[in-house]
Amino acid sequence: MEVAILLFEGVTALDAVGPYEVLRSVPGASIRFVAKEPGPQRTDSGALALSADAGLNDVTAPDVLIVPGGSVEKTQADERVLAWVRQVHEVTKWTTSVCTGSLILGSAGVLDGLDATTHWTAYDKLASLGAKPTAERVVRRGKVITAAGVSSGIDMALRLVQLELGDVASQAIQLGIEYDPQPPFDSGSPTKAPPEVVELVRSMMSGRA
Amino acid sequence: MEVAILLFEGVTALDAVGPYEVLRSVPGASIRFVAKEPGPQRTDSGALALSADAGLNDVTAPDVLIVPGGSVEKTQADERVLAWVRQVHEVTKWTTSVCTGSLILGSAGVLDGLDATTHWTAYDKLASLGAKPTAERVVRRGKVITAAGVSSGIDMALRLVQLELGDVASQAIQLGIEYDPQPPFDSGSPTKAPPEVVELVRSMMSGRA
Numbered sequence: 213m214e215v216a217i218l219l220f221e222g223v224t225a226l227d228a229v230g231p232y233e234v235l236r237s238v239p240g241a242s243i244r245f246v247a248k249e250p251g252p253q254r255t256d257s258g259a260l261a262l263s264a265d266a267g268l269n270d271v272t273a274p275d276v277l278i279v280p281g282g283s284v285e286k287t288q289a290d291e292r293v294l295a296w297v298r299q300v301h302e303v304t305k306w307t308t309s310v311c312t313g314s315l316i317l318g319s320a321g322v323l324d325g326l327d328a329t330t331h332w333t334a335y336d337k338l339a340s341l342g343a344k345p346t347a348e349r350v351v352r353r354g355k356v357i358t359a360a361g362v363s364s365g366i367d368m369a370l371r372l373v374q375l376e377l378g379d380v381a382s383q384a385i386q387l388g389i390e391y392d393p394q395p396p397f398d399s400g401s402p403t404k405a406p407p408e409v410v411e412l413v414r415s416m417m418s419g420r421a
Numbered sequence: 422m423e424v425a426i427l428l429f430e431g432v433t434a435l436d437a438v439g440p441y442e443v444l445r446s447v448p449g450a451s452i453r454f455v456a457k458e459p460g461p462q463r464t465d466s467g468a469l470a471l472s473a474d475a476g477l478n479d480v481t482a483p484d485v486l487i488v489p490g491g492s493v494e495k496t497q498a499d500e501r502v503l504a505w506v507r508q509v510h511e512v513t514k515w516t517t518s519v520c521t522g523s524l525i526l527g528s529a530g531v532l533d534g535l536d537a538t539t540h541w542t543a544y545d546k547l548a549s550l551g552a553k554p555t556a557e558r559v560v561r562r563g564k565v566i567t568a569a570g571v572s573s574g575i576d577m578a579l580r581l582v583q584l585e586l587g588d589v590a591s592q593a594i595q596l597g598i599e600y601d602p603q604p605p606f607d608s609g610s611p612t613k614a615p616p617e618v619v620e621l622v623r624s625m626m627s628g629r630a
Contacts, residue, residue, distance in 0.1 A: 226442035226598065229469075233435035233571065236466040243468040252461065252472055257445040259452040260438075261472035263461055311599075332599060349603045361599025362442065363575065374605050383608035383618045388626065389435065390520075390541060390570025392609030393602035394558045396583050399592035400601030409592045417597065 213376065215243045216274035216300065218316075219253040219264040220293070222283030226362050227310040228262060231278050234369035237385045238377065246271045248293055256282045268296045275305045276372070280365070281312030281331065288319040297322065306372060308357040310365035317358070318343050326353050331361035332402050333417045347403075363400075366391060422585065424452045425483035425509065427525075428462040428473045429502070431492030435571050436519040437471060440487050443578035446594045447586065455480045457502055465491045477505045484514045485581070489574070490521030490540065497528040506531065515581060517566040519574035526567070527552050535562050540570035541611050542626045556612075572609075575600060 215235050217228050228245075235241055247253050247264030254261045277300050287293055297320040301307045309317050314330040317323050318341030328343040328351055335345035349360045350368045359368035370391070374382035399405035405413075424444050426437050437454070444450055456462050456473030463470045486509050496502055506529040510516045518526050523539040526532050527550030537552040537560055544554035558569045559577045568577035579600070583591035608614035614622075 224442070225438045229434045229438040232466075232469060233433070236468060243466065245469055252470075257441075257452065259445060259474070260441060260454055261461075263470035263472075265468070349601060360601075361597075363598045363600040363602070366572065367603050367605070370604050370606075379606065380618060380621070383606045383614055384622050384625070386604055386606060386608050387611065387614045387618055387622045388570075389572045390609055391572040391602070391604055392558060392569075392613065393572070393600070393604075394576050395579050395595055395600055395602075396576070397579075397588065397592045397595060399595050400599055402596065404601065405592055405596045409589060409596055412589070413593050413596045416593070 213238060213241045213276065214274045215241060215276040215278065216246050216271045217243065217278045218280065219245050219247045219262055220287045221254055222256045222286070223253055223262065223280050224282035224311060224362055225255045225260055225262060227280030227282060227313060227365055228278070230363060230365035231308070231310065231369035233389055234366060234373060234385055235276070237388055238373060238381070244271055244274070248290065268292065272300065273303045274300060277301065277304050277307045279309040279313035279316050281310060281315070284312045284315050287316050294320040304355065306355050306357060308359070308368060308372065310359045310368065311361045314338055314343065314358045315341060322356065326356060327351055328353070328356070328358040329360050330358065333414060422447060422450045422485065423483045424450060424485040424487065425455050425480045426452065426487045427489065428454050428456045428471055429496045430463050431465045431495070432462055432471065432489050433491035433520060433571055434464045434469055434471060436489030436491060436522060436574055437487070439572060439574035440517070440519065440578035442598055443575060443582060443594055444485070446597055447582060447590070453480055453483070457499065477501065481509065482512045483509060486510065486513050486516045488518040488522035488525050490519060490524070493521045493524050496525050503529040513564065515564050515566060517568070517577060517581065519568045519577065520570045523547055523552065523567045524550060531565065535565060536560055537562070537565070537567040538569050539567065542623060
């Protein structure tokens with residue numbers, strides 16, 4: 213299984229690293245981080261860079277495409293990247309996104325008329341690109357799987373492993389990364405967090421993608 | 422709040438990126454990735470590198486030290502890194518680890534006689550370094566917080582935010598990264614996964630840290 217993970221300046225690290233950490237454990241999987249210009253890609257905080265060893269021309273027929281989110285505006289307007297996404301999507305077995313990565317898929321025309329998800333603060337933007345925003349953590353429609361904000365890529369990738377390799381493989385990888393979540397609160401979605409926390413985050417995120 | 426995240430060749434990406442993604446959202450936090458030799462540090466899969474902008478001498482008094490795990494043997498035997506860990510630990514407010522990062526803390530003498538945790542396959546190694554292995558996801562003893570395997574660093578960092586900044590800040594960051602886990606199975610710990618999955622992972626991980 214060949215997996216291509218798109219990187220770009222301003223990517224949110226966990227969007228990319230969550231699915232990577234799940235899929236790297238699939239026996240025989242080959243994972244390549246791909247960017248317009250190969251080399252280190254600075255993440256949205258500025259404190260970290262993730263390496264892209266491959267350029268767009270190096271990866272033309274991956275089985276799985278993963279598009280993470282972050283500060284995506286420049287990439288949404290980059291015709292070379294969008295053309296690559298469209299081209300690769302024609303031959304993938306699975307085309308996926310995490311968080312606002314779905315805005316890149318949408319800008320490439322991949323989500324036209326499709327149920328899809330994104331970070332909960334970005335539903336309007338997703339709708340403006342022709343998709344139907346859907347408040348589920350992982351949304352699968354045919355071969356397109358979109359996941360909600362940032363950390364949801366872990367769940368998405370575990371689902372993908374289940375679909376591709378079965379229940380035992382997904383359970384084994386979950387156990388391998390000891391994914392037995394125990395956050396101190398149950399406030400990870402706008403339907404669960406206290407209203408004042410939702411408003412706080414909404415105002416904080418309005419400046420961020 | 423100054424946060425230092427130690428990197429090294431063979432680090433497990435999610436061990437470092439999980440806490441990073443939580444703490445980068447703390448208002449005023451400064452996060453620095455630190456390595457013996459600054460520059461890209463190849464992760465354990467070989468498919469990705471994480472950048473360390475700082476060297477050991479550049480970071481001498483962080484408020485928070487985070488030591489991720491991975492292929493840690495070389496680092497456990499690296500006296501320069503261990504001396505830095507000891508030195509920094511003297512002045513930190515919090516000294517933390519994720520997964521087998523606790524073996525590095527143990528090798529530095531930080532966990533002598535202390536309850537601590539690590540990846541569930543590494544309890545014996547942790548015990549051999551003087552710590553008392555504890556099967557909890559996040560173990561806090563004084564200013565030392567150790568977390569279980571790989572993905573547990575997210576929970577550990579959310580706990581740290583709660584301790585430092587209170588409930589609302591922790592809830593807000595959890596919502597910001599939409600950490601509302603919904604894995605397809607409940608098999609993230611050896612007490613929850615089917616026994617045959619536990620054995621499978623144990624045999625797979627015996628070659629890996």
